[in-house]
Amino acid sequence: MFEEGTIIYFDPFYFKNGNTAKPKYFIVLKAYNNNSNIIASLPTRSRTIPAYINIDFGCLNDNEINLDCFIIKSNTEITECHKSFPFTTYIYGHQIDDYSIDILKENYQNEGIDYIIFGKMKVKLFDNLIACLKNSNSIKNKYKRIL
Numbered sequence: 001m002f003e004e005g006t007i008i009y010f011d012p013f014y015f016k017n018g019n020t021a022k023p024k025y026f027i028v029l030k031a032y033n034n035n036s037n038i039i040a041s042l043p044t045r046s047r048t049i050p051a052y053i054n055i056d057f058g059c060l061n062d063n064e065i066n067l068d069c070f071i072i073k074s075n076t077e078i079t080e081c082h083k084s085f086p087f088t089t090y091i092y093g094h095q096i097d098d099y100s101i102d103i104l105k106e107n108y109q110n111e112g113i114d115y116i117i118f119g120k121m122k123v124k125l126f127d128n129l130i131a132c133l134k135n136s137n138s139i140k141n142k143y144k145r146i147l
Helices: 101-106 124-136 143-144
Strands: 004-012 022-032 037-041 056-061 067-072 088-094 095-102 115-120
Touching: 022 124, 056 124, 067 124, 088 124, 095 101, 124 143
Parallel strands: none
Antiparallel strands: 004 022, 004 115, 022 037, 037 095, 056 067, 067 088
């Protein structure tokens, strides 16, 4: 379930900061600490990229405005099982976080009810995402080292 590149859809996802739970996609970026923790991203459809920046797919690392993001255009096939996000999706470097696998397993016990495995990202796309995050200036150094 927590293999690198796996996209999980939680319904609902319980945020670490206490924000209201809601359905969310979750991309596993890296397992570490003897597979007891993972680094993951909660992709969003919210665009915070300035309108003057014209990019609709791939890596954006803009040091001038301190914005690092990987963009996946809507309906682009992203998984090995041929699935896509129905909307343009943004993975912001500053929003990746670490999670305890034990806590995730405790909170989401029932596949098909609490979560579904959306699919495993295509290797090339996942590699491009990781490369983008590693070159990000907004990602914490501890995450860069782990990735």
